[in-house]
Amino acid sequence: MLLGVDVGGTFTDAVLVAEDGRSYSAKAPSTPGAQHEGVMAAVKAVLERAGAEAREIGRFAHGMTVATNALLEGKGAKTALIATGGFTDIVELGRQTRPSLYRLCEEGPQPLVPPERRFGASERTGPEGPLEPLDEEATATLLEHLASTEPEAVAVALLHSYAHPANERRIGELLAKRLPQLHVSLSHELVGTFREYERTATTEVDAALSPLLGTYLNQLGAQATAAGLPAVQVMQSSGGLTDSGHAGTHAALTVLSGPAGGVGGALLLSAEADEADVLCFDMGGTSCDVCLIDGGRVAETAQRAVAGRPLALPALDIHTVGAGGGSIAWRDPGGALRVGPESAGADPGPACYGRGGQRATVTDANMVLGRLLADAPLGGTPTGTLFGAHPQGHKQAGGVRLDRDAAERAVGVLADELGLQRTACAEGIVRVAETEMRRALAVMTVERGIDPRRFALMPFGGAGPLHAASIAMELGIGKVLCPRACGVLSALGLAAAAPRRDTARTVMLSGAALTGERVQRELDALVERVVGELDVPVERIDARYELRYEGQSFELSVEAEIDEAEIDDLRQAFEDAHEQRYGYRDENAGVELVSIRVSALGTRPALALDGAAHESPQTESTQVVFDGQSTQAELWRGELAPGTRLQGPALCSMPESTLLVPPGWEGTVDEHGTVVLEHFA
């Protein structure tokens, strides 16, 4: 059996997938500060639900937010930094830009290491190698000063160490000798690519977070062992798993652990729906995550930033905007209707939650329009089976009915301010919110030269399916896939994930130096390293080459088979990618291979999900507002059986979310229970 446990802001989700394909899910309240308690509670609940024993579990995969939260709060271990002398402020100088053009005193992210714990090493390395050797005597003195500041972790990042790591490595050895109890992060080992600020900042984050993450994983590991569970595997930002020992000493690899699980789930469900090109958006209470599945793959990037800090490590390319069901609608001083970025969050939440929220949110607007029922679920049932026979009807979160009167009051107040009718105001809130989400989807597609129209749109999260058809229309997309029960998507993605190790190196090869032989040699060294580190059998090796035209300062990443590192193929692949993204190729320009990234992947567990509902519920009728008109719509409650046909206008109040089928759309339920909507008008 495969176990996946994902820690979210409110709930910790556990999914258990049995050998026969049956899956079980459970939720437990998250326990911030001691996440492992919530994790163990969710595991216990899902085992009970499945009637299984801990010893039957073959693998325990875990996605968590320990590193993310520490970073967002700027909390970490007491850390010191060793940089090349004369350059210790690089972490503070950043790229010299200010975060806001006109709010002049708004600060960018402050370095995690204060100036008094930054130390300049007596050495200098240039692009071609050492210019001044490491002064061992001066370094010994430096380490004494460093020791006197009593740090818990040290980051070492010297100029040009991505190409010439000797001095950095030597400092690592001296640190291990002088201060063996400290965690040490070395920039060439962790990052391996050029651009000193990004590499140093990433190394600093790694050093500051690793002690915290290590402690957490040790605590969880001890409890898991005591409970008879297998060792914990941790989800990395790259979408692959690693053992907890490696994660605990390389925390920067896990900063986007949580969202990576969700993408894994999206990949699994899109593959199940037999769709290779899918634009996914996961709309929760406060934010909306967008990712692109193109040809069955999710793009990766090494240029993510979290809380304004760059992370130069492989991460799935996910774009997040602050627009969700809880986004608050307001009238700005110029009289325009605005939605967000302020959110009512989970507490008090939208007015209709009845927990004291007074201001109209997107969720309230949907309620006023008849698009959310009073007994609609808010992000999943406390416990239940994910797949297989689902009980008819379901409990709503916390057992609270949504309060339609409260939603109408809140929207009414705003409508009066704007001089609009209440339903017009509610429709406006939804339209403005959808405009924001369209922008987020455009960032991942149109702005990169990718035509969104060849993709199917797949909504997730409690609020996604309500807006999917309308956003699809905005983007010219004619197909929407709404998978069954997507509330525990991340945990499901964890259960299905493969183990993975990554490494990268800036090689900067061009002209005569760029030969197949040379590339192969660099590649072999990287492959040897990752294969050695991955402690399970290697199923696949992926190589990504980051190339640019000479003189450019942006690289494009292209994939190629490792035994075909033919230079002409590489150039061809790069030029194709360049043309797609930037609209032109330059046959006369030289091509430069900047960096090589290699991943080793272990086996992905076979996971055949089974058990759609056998019979659809009886339809009822409800009133939904479209274009200012209250319209009679079909209402489906509960899970839909394969073969069921839907005709817009219709509303499907499903176990995990509500799907809106506007007029002009029709749908069928496929064999896996996914609702496939198509636009016909």
Added chain:
Amino acid sequence: MSALDPIELQVIVGALRAACEEMGAALVRSAHSVNIKERRDASTALFDKNGQMVMQAEHIPVHLGSMPAAVAAVLDQDHRPGVSWVLNDPFEGGTHLPDITVVTPVFAHTPEGAQRADAHARMGHPFVDDILPLPNDPPGALIGFAASRAHHADVGGTVPGSMPADSRTLAEEGVVIPPRELTGETIEELVRQMRQPNERRADLKAQLAANRIGAQRLVKLAQRTSGEQLEAAMDEVLDYAERRTRACIGALGEGVREAEDVLEAPAGDLTLRLKATVEEERLVLDFTGSADQHEGNLNCPLAVTRSACWFAVRVLTDPDIPSSAGAYRPVEVIVPEGSLLNARAGAAVAAGNVESSSRVADLVLKAFGCALGQGTMNNLTLGNDAFTYYETLGGGQGACADADGPSGVHVAMSNTLNTPIEALERELPLRVSKYALRRGSGGAGEHRGGEGVVRELEALTDMTFSLIAERRRHAPPGAHGGHPGSPGCDTLIASNGHARGLPAKVTGTLRSGERLRIETPGGGGYGSPPEHFESPNDSGDGS
């Protein structure tokens, strides 16, 4: 109340903003030069058919108010579909010569054209082209303009990088392009006169590509509603921005405020004066009494002065207000012709755009009681026959009433990225010897001014250098009892260690082994410093 309802208004604002952002993304991504790609020294905007700017993607403030001048310069031309315009003449729509603007008129689609485009799209044609007017379509009505401006790394002239520190006429600064049609031949003719013609050609094509995307989005918006409705919507977007700006100006409080500051010309200080009047939700910025245009290149065309004023107004009002012509309607800028801030055609302007503009913004902020930032971009150009390299350096921001000033950032009209040392040392015959905060340079105060930066570059081969900087003789002032920041300071260090101070504006030779050390100014403090405060060490970075 407006003709457009509050929902449609916000939807249109969102759509226009998204269109400008897509233009910007296309420009930055398809340009070849570092300046545009990495430093994002570029802007994109959409205009209505009367040449009023309805939205701008804000990459860099120095282009803010000067884009409308470019469209105004070609507005009365006979526009035809597919014919774009190019210009850089500072006295006919431009700012300084490296900033080249491309303006593309946008025509509404005819229903037949739209249908055909749609059919093309269904057959799988790339979406980027599917709504461009097809060659044989009858042109629809003019509905607006798409414009893009980019700082080109070189436009010819006497020195590589086209930013001579000592130019006296515009012609010395590069190729002057009065508004003209941008055809394939024009591109070839222009790039032949510039250094790195291949890069220039690619960057101009990137600007055309960006405009094409803007045009498509505007056509699509017009299709979704109708040409007339789009026009009404654009009017409302402008009125909306005006309403919000007026409310914010009113909140500044009525009255007359004055400020005075100087520019550090080689021959001596040039005084700038401002009288700022707030009355009935209008702001009048009158620079009468400022120095006359001078022999050097600190002169500003009026478009640059306006840009700087509008930047300051955005800081003083609400940056959430969409950047459009409407936002600037309640602001009047008065500068007599022949003034340094409204120079006559032909004057040298290289430093006006990058340096004088900062001081204009400073004057406005100072009049309203702000502590000032470094007030310069510290423009450094290095080069020889084999390469040209241009960089600008951050410094200290002035402190605010509620916060310290950030350190080592671009403070006003610029916000461009630095070049990574590891990239610079690989590609150019330069070694960076030091890059650090200049500790102690920020002015003391209840809130401290930000720290300046120290950057030291060593030449690995002989090259010329050209430095254009300000705030070397006069420190950035604090406000309400806050101390001034330290002025900047530049040094040339010979191979034998002998150091020689440099003036604020200088062109010279840097021999192999010589180093150039630039120390940028700290920001002014805000409010009186705590009692036991020790005076900052003004002598440098303490190294």
